[in-house]
Amino acid sequence: MDYNWDWGVFFRSTGIGEEIYLDWFVAGLGWTVAVALAGWIVALLLGSLLGVLRTLPNRWLSGLATLYVDLFRNVPLLVQLFLWYFLVPDLLPEPLELWFKQDLSPATSAYLSVVVCLGLFTAARVCEQVRTGIQALPKGQTAAALALGLRTGQAYRQVLLPQAFRIIIPPLTSEFLNIFKNSSVASLIGLMELLAQTKQTAEFSAHLFEAFTLATLIYFTLNMSLMLFMRWVEKKVAVPGLLAAGGK
Amino acid sequence: MDFSSIPAALPALWDGLQTTLQLLVLGVLGGVLLGTLLAMMRLSHNRPVANLAALYVNYFRSIPLLLVITWFYFAVPFALRAITGEDTPVGAFASCLVAFVMFEAAYFCEIVRAGIQAIPKGQMSAAQALGMTYGQSMRLVVLPQAFRKMTPLLLQQSIILFQDTSLVYSVGLIDFLNAARSRGDIVGQPHEFLIVAGLVYFVVSFAASQLVKRLQKRLAV
Numbered sequence: 001m002d003y004n005w006d007w008g009v010f011f012r013s014t015g016i017g018e019e020i021y022l023d024w025f026v027a028g029l030g031w032t033v034a035v036a037l038a039g040w041i042v043a044l045l046l047g048s049l050l051g052v053l054r055t056l057p058n059r060w061l062s063g064l065a066t067l068y069v070d071l072f073r074n075v076p077l078l079v080q081l082f083l084w085y086f087l088v089p090d091l092l093p094e095p096l097e098l099w100f101k102q103d104l105s106p107a108t109s110a111y112l113s114v115v116v117c118l119g120l121f122t123a124a125r126v127c128e129q130v131r132t133g134i135q136a137l138p139k140g141q142t143a144a145a146l147a148l149g150l151r152t153g154q155a156y157r158q159v160l161l162p163q164a165f166r167i168i169i170p171p172l173t174s175e176f177l178n179i180f181k182n183s184s185v186a187s188l189i190g191l192m193e194l195l196a197q198t199k200q201t202a203e204f205s206a207h208l209f210e211a212f213t214l215a216t217l218i219y220f221t222l223n224m225s226l227m228l229f230m231r232w233v234e235k236k237v238a239v240p241g242l243l244a245a246g247g248k
Numbered sequence: 249m250d251f252s253s254i255p256a257a258l259p260a261l262w263d264g265l266q267t268t269l270q271l272l273v274l275g276v277l278g279g280v281l282l283g284t285l286l287a288m289m290r291l292s293h294n295r296p297v298a299n300l301a302a303l304y305v306n307y308f309r310s311i312p313l314l315l316v317i318t319w320f321y322f323a324v325p326f327a328l329r330a331i332t333g334e335d336t337p338v339g340a341f342a343s344c345l346v347a348f349v350m351f352e353a354a355y356f357c358e359i360v361r362a363g364i365q366a367i368p369k370g371q372m373s374a375a376q377a378l379g380m381t382y383g384q385s386m387r388l389v390v391l392p393q394a395f396r397k398m399t400p401l402l403l404q405q406s407i408i409l410f411q412d413t414s415l416v417y418s419v420g421l422i423d424f425l426n427a428a429r430s431r432g433d434i435v436g437q438p439h440e441f442l443i444v445a446g447l448v449y450f451v452v453s454f455a456a457s458q459l460v461k462r463l464q465k466r467l468a469v
Binding site for chain 1: 314322326429442
């Protein structure tokens with residue numbers, strides 16, 4: 001294969017200012033993490049709310065949450081992103097639209113769109129996990145909480161959710177990892193996150209394989225460390241005797 | 249909103265949808281095939297083989313599909329030149345298909361592995377007691393039962409793949425989404441075309457997942 005391997009390329013100047021290619025990767029990783037974490041906060045909050053709604057006896061509320069889940073799970077992520085980035089700003093009231101299109105830097109407006117998009121997209125998945133977690137609890141838990149005089153809200157906050165969240169840490173972890181991987185779609189609306197920086201490095205330096213190998217390694221390491229971190233969290237918050245998998 | 253130019257664009261959209269469906273069908277077939285092979289490797293008693301398959305699966309499951317598509321778009325022509333020794337032009341379709349097959353195989357592998365493991369051990373022992381070789385018992389006894397059990401999961405994964413095919417947009421392949429985007433840009437109605445594209449994806453995946461749910465209920469005993 002007539003390919004000129006050169007792993008030193010990352011320490012070479014990009015030709016733009018004093019930057020070396022490695023700086024691009026660091027900046028890209030920064031955006032990836034910033035997108036994923038902000039999106040995750042949105043997803044966790046909204047997803048938990050929707051998950052609770054789906055378990056309520058009120059038909060309208062649970063129907064609304066079901067509708068949300070069906071809608072956001074059946075439209076491809078990329079289509080959703082284009083809708084948020086290209087369509088939604090035009091539907092905003094005039095002052096907001098101008099603010100989004102003129103006052104914000106291109107990176108900020110892309111960032112906002114992708115955070116909203118990933119947050120709402122992942123919320124549908126988180127919702128399903130939360131619902132599963134709540135429904136996995138014995139019915140007696142709700143009954144006992146209500147019999148003790150707790151209101152529905154209190155029962156959820158103090159009895160059901162704390163247990164449900166512990167049960168669903170493993171599936172939530174995989175959604176958490178997914179949001180990091182999914183954040184790569186941001187490269188398609190011009191946000192210079194990890195994948196976009198990788199492509200740019202590949203094009204600028206002509207060292208395609210090195211660039212993509214490094215990107216892969218970064219994603220792989222990120223994934224593994226987040227997984228270990230979540231396992232640690234799972235152990236940390238486990239209530240002894242509550243779950244077989246939680247502790248000894 | 250003015251959807252009047254959609255009907256005239258239908259042939260172009262249909263062409264795009266065909267590309268999407270081709271990617272889907274070939275991707276699922278190749279992915280399941282490679283995935284099954286990987287699953288058997290993972291369950292093999294040969295340690296290095298099992299570890300190799302595990303590494304493959306963990307590797308592809310920890311990187312974004314979009315990265316794989318982009319990388320392969322550049323790398324497949326390179327690899328082909330290395331193998332065949334001459335310049336072989338491959339289009340985006342071929343490189344995307346390779347990316348989907350290799351990426352999805354990691355996910356299909358886990359489904360197939362769980363399916364095989366759900367078959368009671370006695371099935372394998374009985375088949376071998378009847379004089380079948382390992383390969384025969386796998387092919388004739390274990391896999392047919394396993395595939396029946398995991399059909400809903402395989403179909404669900406295929407629905408996800410259907411949505412993920414839209415990512416080929418990034419390498420310029422004219423799939424359904426890209427057809428809609430470029431048509432919308434040409435006639436100056438990008439919003440309307442985007443909404444229609446979203447609707448089509450929604451209707452297809454929603455209908456398909458409802459069917460899978462039904463199937464799941466029927467298969468459950």
